[in-house]
Amino acid sequence: xxxxxxxxxxxxxxxxxxxxxxxxxxxxxxxxxxxxxxxxxxxxxxxxxxxxxxxxxxxxxxxxxxxxxxxxxxxxxxxxxxxxxxxxxxxxxxxxxxxxxxxxxxxxxxxxxxxxxxxxxxxxxxxxxxxxxxxxxxxxxxxxxxxxxxxxxxxxxxxxxxxxxxxxxxxxxxxxxxxxxxxxxxxxxxxxxxxxxxxxxxxxxxxxxxxxxxxxxxxxxxxxxxxxxxxxxxxxxxxxxxxxxxxxxxxxxxxxxxxxxxxxxxxxxxxxxxxxxxxxxxxxxxxxxxxxxxxxxxxxxxxxxxxxxxxxxxxxxxxxxxxxxxxxxxxxxxxxxxxxxxxxxxxxxxxxxxxxxxxxxxxxxxxxxxxxxxxx
Amino acid sequence: xxxxxxxxxxxxxxxxxxxxxxxxxxxxxxxxxxxxxxxxxxxxxxxxxxxxxxxxxxxxxxxxxxxxxxxxxxxxxxxxxxxxxxxxxxxxxxxxxxxxxxxxxxxxxxxxxxxxxxxxxxxxxxxxxxxxxxxxxxxxxxxxxxxxxxxxxxxxxxxxxxxxxxxxxxxxxxxxxxxxxxxxxxxxxxxxxxxxxxxxxxxxxxxxxxxxxxxxxxxxxxxxxxxxxxxxxxxxxxxxxxxxxxxxxxxxxxxxxxxxxxxxxxxxxxxxxxx
Numbered sequence: 001x002x003x004x005x006x007x008x009x010x011x012x013x014x015x016x017x018x019x020x021x022x023x024x025x026x027x028x029x030x031x032x033x034x035x036x037x038x039x040x041x042x043x044x045x046x047x048x049x050x051x052x053x054x055x056x057x058x059x060x061x062x063x064x065x066x067x068x069x070x071x072x073x074x075x076x077x078x079x080x081x082x083x084x085x086x087x088x089x090x091x092x093x094x095x096x097x098x099x100x101x102x103x104x105x106x107x108x109x110x111x112x113x114x115x116x117x118x119x120x121x122x123x124x125x126x127x128x129x130x131x132x133x134x135x136x137x138x139x140x141x142x143x144x145x146x147x148x149x150x151x152x153x154x155x156x157x158x159x160x161x162x163x164x165x166x167x168x169x170x171x172x173x174x175x176x177x178x179x180x181x182x183x184x185x186x187x188x189x190x191x192x193x194x195x196x197x198x199x200x201x202x203x204x205x206x207x208x209x210x211x212x213x214x215x216x217x218x219x220x221x222x223x224x225x226x227x228x229x230x231x232x233x234x235x236x237x238x239x240x241x242x243x244x245x246x247x248x249x250x251x252x253x254x255x256x257x258x259x260x261x262x263x264x265x266x267x268x269x270x271x272x273x274x275x276x277x278x279x280x281x282x283x284x285x286x287x288x289x290x291x292x293x294x295x296x297x298x299x300x301x302x303x304x305x306x307x308x309x310x311x312x313x314x315x316x317x318x319x320x321x322x323x324x325x326x327x328x329x330x331x332x333x334x335x336x337x338x339x340x341x342x343x344x345x346x347x348x349x350x351x352x353x354x355x356x357x358x359x360x361x362x363x364x365x366x367x368x369x370x371x372x373x374x375x376x
Numbered sequence: 377x378x379x380x381x382x383x384x385x386x387x388x389x390x391x392x393x394x395x396x397x398x399x400x401x402x403x404x405x406x407x408x409x410x411x412x413x414x415x416x417x418x419x420x421x422x423x424x425x426x427x428x429x430x431x432x433x434x435x436x437x438x439x440x441x442x443x444x445x446x447x448x449x450x451x452x453x454x455x456x457x458x459x460x461x462x463x464x465x466x467x468x469x470x471x472x473x474x475x476x477x478x479x480x481x482x483x484x485x486x487x488x489x490x491x492x493x494x495x496x497x498x499x500x501x502x503x504x505x506x507x508x509x510x511x512x513x514x515x516x517x518x519x520x521x522x523x524x525x526x527x528x529x530x531x532x533x534x535x536x537x538x539x540x541x542x543x544x545x546x547x548x549x550x551x552x553x554x555x556x557x558x559x560x561x562x563x564x565x566x567x568x569x570x571x572x573x574x575x576x577x578x579x580x581x582x583x584x585x586x587x588x589x590x591x592x593x594x595x596x597x598x599x600x601x602x603x604x605x606x607x608x609x610x611x612x613x614x615x616x617x618x619x620x621x622x623x624x625x626x627x628x629x630x631x632x633x634x635x636x637x638x639x640x641x642x643x644x645x646x647x648x649x650x651x
């Protein structure tokens with residue numbers, strides 16, 4: 001008996017909050033078929049903070065609207081907690097959405113806005129009052145129940161929108177660029193706040209954003225989307241450190257993309273030798289001698305010096321073309337012997353003078369484990 | 377040359393000195409107000425005229441008689457009741473239909489939308505004589521007897537576009553995601569309309585309805601084509617003025633005018649309080 005119950009519990013825990021299988025969405029626009037989402041598969045676990053990250057027009061918002069039920073997929077399945085919801089209208093899906101424009105009801109007070117969802121479910125009056133009160137406490141808006149949305153600041157409106165969705169205790173909360181309209185300082189404060197609220201309520205968050213910093217800060221996992229497909233899916237560190245494609249490398253943070261002809265392969269390490277004393281080692285590249293390989297190196301992993309590095313480090317010679325002092329960092333642009341431009345961030349740890357000046361000939365070096373071959 | 381930021385204080389300073397230009401503008405404004413009010417004042421005054429005989433054109437002393445004998449001319453009373461009931465019903469009909477059309481035009485993209493927009497503006501800008509005549513031939517073709525019902529139908533028809541245009545303009549300013557948010561929170565289509573859409577467009581619906589009422593109650597041209605033997609307030613006055621108008625016409629005009637003023641003042645007070 002006990003054993004059986006445990007197995008059931010284990011199975012229940014394994015049911016994903018949200019699952020997309022082969023989801024395709026095409027629109028008819030001026031007689032032409034536009035495909036916004038081209039075959040998306042993903043599984044979002046219960047309680048996860050999951051981000052859909054990508055430039056505008058990459059299909060991330062369409063994907064979210066299909067989960068909410070405002071758009072229906074052309075092909076594929078959308079499974080919420082084990083049940084296929086394709087064809088189920090948004091008012092009967094157990095997910096709630098926070099809109100980019102907040103979409104608060106302008107003619108209702110803060111209290112009425114937040115109580116809207118509970119009232120639709122015929123929740124008893126006392127319970128409505130209690131739960132709305134608790135939720136306004138969580139989002140730090142207690143005492144503003146009687147205000148109209150337009151009497152609140154942007155950040156406060158944002159929190160009303162959040163409370164209005166969360167008070168229903170949805171199985172998942174969908175957030176469509178919810179911080180997009182806030183200024184930088186408020187946005188950073190709200191990122192921390194959102195993360196705290198998510199931990200507090202323990203609800204699955206699906207977060208749509210084009211801001212890579214936001215996605216890296218808050219997410220448990222990130223799906224990077226481009227032109228309707230997921231280019232890479234993984235935890236923030238993996239997506240940042242090991243970009244799977246040139247697009248991901250370019251979209252997230254600053255990245256140097258280099259390419260070259262493989263001179264030889266040492267086991268699974270490909271070696272490029274662009275010039276005398278220069279070498280780039282790429283572990284796990286699986287490339288043969290004579291083939292071309294593309295790789296990325298993050299600017300903060302590269303050291304800059306006036307002499308060639310010792311030992312087995314990657315080394316490239318170049319000329320400094322630009323030096324930009326940024327406070328914590330100094331940003332160097334170096335033109336290598338092969339003509340590629342490499343960006344290097346050097347932390348200003350000491351108050352000593354800059355390592356190099358514009359026009360200097362320098363050596364760039366980094367550890368081989370920081371070179372990543374990107375997908376063919 | 378003052379810059380934009382200096383314009384504010386500069387204007388205020390000039391206003392403080394009461395230059396000639398300001399005084400002229402002040403006088404001109406009041407001249408216009410008096411000019412517009414004069415005919416109304418004459419109408420109100422002659423409602424208190426102690427007129428003897430059939431003509432109410434010269435001042436013969438002050439009296440409240442006509443207010444007491446307001447309904448002493450049976451045909452006039454019938455005409456007024458006709459006008460008021462037609463105006464209320466036409467406003468209701470035009471508001472319901474016009475609101476639905478306005479919502480559709482503002483919210484959705486559909487086949488025939490351009491044509492509908494065009495026909496709507498054509499209905500607003502078409503000369504009333506043309507519309508009246510074409511409605512008449514339409515009713516004759518159908519074999520419908522002219523009377524109360526044909527007046528009502530034609531009034532709904534010509535005021536509907538005004539409501540639709542007003543509502544559409546309002547719908548276009550609304551965030552379409554607000555309705556999606558209501559659905560997302562569990563509201564069905566009808567609940568969303570009742571609790572979210574309608575309250576948001578209500579100012580435009582009300583304005584459109586009042587406009588339809590105002591257009592209906594004083595319409596003469598289209599009504600005269602389609603009235604048959606039914607008389608409305610404007611039609612009765614037109615028919616009676618050859619023989620001299622009884623002062624009751626002035627009294628009714630005064631009361632209708634007062635009702636309008638009260639509505640306008642009430643609206644202004646409400647708008648101020650909402651702010």
